[in-house]
Amino acid sequence: MLRTTSAIRCGFMLGASLAAACASAQNYPTRPVRVIAPFTAGSAIDTLARVIGQKLADSWGQQMIIDNRVGANGIIGTEAAAKSPADGYTLYFGNVSTLAVNPHLYSKLSYNPVKDFAPVSLTASIPLVLVVHPSLPVKSVKELIALAKARPGQLNYASGGVGSAQHLPMEMLRVAAGIDLVHVPYKGLGPAYSDVLGGQVPMMFSGISNVVPYRNSGRLRVLAIGSLKRSPALPDVPTVAESGVPGYIFEAWSGYLVPAATPKDVIVKIHAEIDRALALTDVQQKLSALGFDLVGGTPQEFAALIKTDLARFGKLVKDASIRAE
Numbered sequence: 001m002l003r004t005t006s007a008i009r010c011g012f013m014l015g016a017s018l019a020a021a022c023a024s025a026q027n028y029p030t031r032p033v034r035v036i037a038p039f040t041a042g043s044a045i046d047t048l049a050r051v052i053g054q055k056l057a058d059s060w061g062q063q064m065i066i067d068n069r070v071g072a073n074g075i076i077g078t079e080a081a082a083k084s085p086a087d088g089y090t091l092y093f094g095n096v097s098t099l100a101v102n103p104h105l106y107s108k109l110s111y112n113p114v115k116d117f118a119p120v121s122l123t124a125s126i127p128l129v130l131v132v133h134p135s136l137p138v139k140s141v142k143e144l145i146a147l148a149k150a151r152p153g154q155l156n157y158a159s160g161g162v163g164s165a166q167h168l169p170m171e172m173l174r175v176a177a178g179i180d181l182v183h184v185p186y187k188g189l190g191p192a193y194s195d196v197l198g199g200q201v202p203m204m205f206s207g208i209s210n211v212v213p214y215r216n217s218g219r220l221r222v223l224a225i226g227s228l229k230r231s232p233a234l235p236d237v238p239t240v241a242e243s244g245v246p247g248y249i250f251e252a253w254s255g256y257l258v259p260a261a262t263p264k265d266v267i268v269k270i271h272a273e274i275d276r277a278l279a280l281t282d283v284q285q286k287l288s289a290l291g292f293d294l295v296g297g298t299p300q301e302f303a304a305l306i307k308t309d310l311a312r313f314g315k316l317v318k319d320a321s322i323r324a325e
Contacts, residue, residue, distance in 0.1 A: 025265035028088055032063040035256075036084070037093040038077025040188065041068045044207050044290060045254050048124060049093045051286060055277035073163055073324070074098035075110065082116040086261035088270065092117065095254040097165055100309035104317040105163045105324040113310070118262055119302035121274040122255040124292040127227040128169050129211055129237065131220045132203040133196060141173075141224045141243035144203075148179035156182045158201040160189035162324055168313065169205040169226045169250035171320040176245050196220070207252075208233050208291030226250035233291050253295070255302055271299055 035053055039045045046068065053064035069077030074097055081092035099113040111117075130141065138144040148155050159166035162185050174181050184201050186192035193210060195201045197219055208231060214220040215234075224240045225231055228249050240248040256274060258267060277283055278296045287294060316322075 029062045033089050034065045034067050035091045036067045036069050036077050036081040038069050038074035044209050052277050079110045082111040084259055086259035088266035092257045096252050099306050101163045101313050104314045116260050117257040118260050119299045120256040121271050122295045122297050122302040124294050125251040125253045126207050127225050127231050128205045129225045130223045133199045135199050136202040145177045152180040156184050156201050158184050158192040158196050158204040160192050161185050165252040166205045175320050
């Protein structure tokens with residue numbers, strides 16, 4: 001009799017829990033939602049998170065709080081997100097570096113991008129372009145490769161840090177073209193960009209949104225874009241693959257994830273709202289003008305991308321002997 005009563009009690013508690021979960025998903029969100037973004041406020045990726053976040057806030061009638069947790073190559077913010085309550089009230093805005101590159105750079109990483117997170121929605125890819133200071137006597141990727149081969153170990157390039165979205169595409173080019181370049185890592189994109197503009201370092205990969213004004217004023221020369229295809233923002237700029245490096249492709253992507261144990265029905269609701277926001281005309285116009293290629297897609301597709309790039313960038317990190325500093 002005691003065992004039967006306990007079983008009934010357990011069944012009642014389970015049913016109550018399921019009912020509460022369904023109710024919470026149906027009414028979600030009932031309070032402000034935090035978005036942890038391991039990027040500097042004002043950066044291109046931060047802008048992407050804020051534009052989409054504002055649309056979610058407008059739809060839900062709840063504040064979206066962008067929490068910029070920067071430092072340690074994105075590890076600080078990513079770890080905080082992984083350890084947050086899995087209730088749908090903490091979202092994580094991750095990118096290719098934090099989710100697909102860092103696991104290969106750090107032997108004791110404090111989070112696992114596959115086990116600790118549930119993907120919600122890929123938002124956009126960010127085409128990166130190869131830029132040089134006008135003082136560097138090259139006007140194409142072929143000329144740059146020829147100069148690098150004539151001056152091995154003498155050409156420097158800047159990045160926002162080891163494993164960053166500026167570091168990896170140049171290492172991919174270095175390995176593919178068989179050239180010897182010297183990496184100059186900075187503590188963030190800002191100072192790296194300043195030194196390339198000033199001519200202290202002759203080249204780097206950068207997001208399109210940062211480049212266009214300086215290209216128009218003649219302060220930077222754009223050689224190629226790392227994407228699979230040309231960008232509408234710079235239609236006259238060839239891809240790296242078109243420029244003599246067959247098969248080259250590098251696209252930095254960003255998207256929303258949640259802690260792994262977040263209820264699936266809550267994930268479905270968040271995903272639907274993000275997809276709706278990405279389809280809005282004003283969102284598309286604003287983000288496209290900044291050089292973003294809006295993507296969207298299902299949580300399963302985003303999960304597959306993370307696993308594919310984990311393998312792809314693991315090989316690159318090994319082949320290029322990249323080590324965290």
